[in-house]
Amino acid sequence: MIQPVAAVAAETKTNIGDLPDVPKFSIKTVCGEVGIRPVTLRAWERRYQLLIPHRTRSNYRLYSERDVGILHWLKSRVDSGQSISTAAGELLELRKAGLWPAIVQAPQPALDRLPGTAPEGYAARLFDVLVRHDEQSANLLLNDVIGQYDIVAVCNDVLTPCLHRIGDAWAAGRIRIATEHFASSYIRGRLMTHFQQMPVGRLHSRVIVGCAPIDLHEIPALILSIFLRREGYRVEYLGQDVHIADLLEYARAERPAMVILTANATQAAHELQRVYAGLNAMRPKPKFGFGGRAFIVNPALRESVPGIYLGDTLSAGVARVKQLLGA
Numbered sequence: 001m002i003q004p005v006a007a008v009a010a011e012t013k014t015n016i017g018d019l020p021d022v023p024k025f026s027i028k029t030v031c032g033e034v035g036i037r038p039v040t041l042r043a044w045e046r047r048y049q050l051l052i053p054h055r056t057r058s059n060y061r062l063y064s065e066r067d068v069g070i071l072h073w074l075k076s077r078v079d080s081g082q083s084i085s086t087a088a089g090e091l092l093e094l095r096k097a098g099l100w101p102a103i104v105q106a107p108q109p110a111l112d113r114l115p116g117t118a119p120e121g122y123a124a125r126l127f128d129v130l131v132r133h134d135e136q137s138a139n140l141l142l143n144d145v146i147g148q149y150d151i152v153a154v155c156n157d158v159l160t161p162c163l164h165r166i167g168d169a170w171a172a173g174r175i176r177i178a179t180e181h182f183a184s185s186y187i188r189g190r191l192m193t194h195f196q197q198m199p200v201g202r203l204h205s206r207v208i209v210g211c212a213p214i215d216l217h218e219i220p221a222l223i224l225s226i227f228l229r230r231e232g233y234r235v236e237y238l239g240q241d242v243h244i245a246d247l248l249e250y251a252r253a254e255r256p257a258m259v260i261l262t263a264n265a266t267q268a269a270h271e272l273q274r275v276y277a278g279l280n281a282m283r284p285k286p287k288f289g290f291g292g293r294a295f296i297v298n299p300a301l302r303e304s305v306p307g308i309y310l311g312d313t314l315s316a317g318v319a320r321v322k323q324l325l326g327a
Ligand code: B12
Pocket: 156, 159, 160, 163, 164, 166, 167, 168, 171, 180, 181, 184, 185, 188, 214, 215, 216, 217, 218, 219, 220, 221, 223, 224, 260, 261, 262, 263, 264, 265, 289, 290, 291, 292, 293, 294, 296, 310, 311, 312, 313, 314, 315, 316, 317, 318
């Protein structure tokens, strides 16, 4: 077991260059300590030549405490949103100038990994760090949970309950508007990054997803887009407050297999009444699906919108889309 780098630093050492460069640790031990996968470590070595591990006689890699310090430093940069190439470039610049970065402290105990914790256990913790505007801890926590669970569980069991808590806290006046905006912007950003990094799925049916006019609550539409892209659909995400006349014109030109709009509030739901007629006149005719909080709070609204109500949850919506378009 490696002595935690933070503990080493606490003795006398302050920068990574102070750590001993004696080969000691296997790739498995180092990856467990730093929290990266061996394939990632090998790719970092290959691409950026930041560390050249020693080799045993049988050619196995051996790493020193200094190597572990470098990896902790790189990982902390990546966790806080920097790209690995930028972090690597920064380290190389420092090394060229004969300098070493400061030793990165190990994550705070409150954010230690919780092996075996159900994803639900993370929702309250995420809420706590977001209401403190602690982005660094939110990054660590979400990276941890995303590393352990499928994105569907992360969205349904961590992000959604966390957002509901944020809404309740805002409505009760326990958190300020700025905090609610900070937290939802942060979650939206993480989801958007995830969505954009997924394969686009060019071979499957094309689905357009967005929010009803005047609706700014885009996170459910974004989660739905992720779930559908994960199933292989070719999803185009249009975001908040979609302009209906323009959407119809776009659909007429592009012929998607399906258009899905979400509505959080009653007024936004009423706006959807205008969509169906426009889509219905097209040949071939795209399917029109809808859903959202407005239809759960007031189920009678479902009847007032012509089209297909996709269900009460985003996962139910995906199952319905698969029935309609084929898996
Ligand atoms: C973040 C947020 C915002 C952000 C949105 C930012 C963004 N970029 O998305 C901002 C700051 C813009 C905002 C603004 C407002 N908000 Co707001 N907001 C929220 C909050 C905290 C989270 C929303 C969210 O993303 N939830 C996560 C999703 C996944 O949960 P969900 O919507 O419940 O979705 C589930 C189901 O509904 C269903 N579902 C949802 N969509 C779809 C779609 C399909 C196709 C299917 C099948 C299923 C489905 O599946 C999900 C579960 O799997 C909610 C709290 C809450 N309870 O959700 C309040 C909340 C929705 N907002 C509320 C209010 C009042 C407002 C404002 C009117 C405030 C104001 N006075 O300005 C404005 C309205 C703006 C507008 N024109 O739309 C109220 C609504 C109350 C009501 N009576 O309707 C809520 C409930 C807060 C509260 N507790 O009072 N908000």
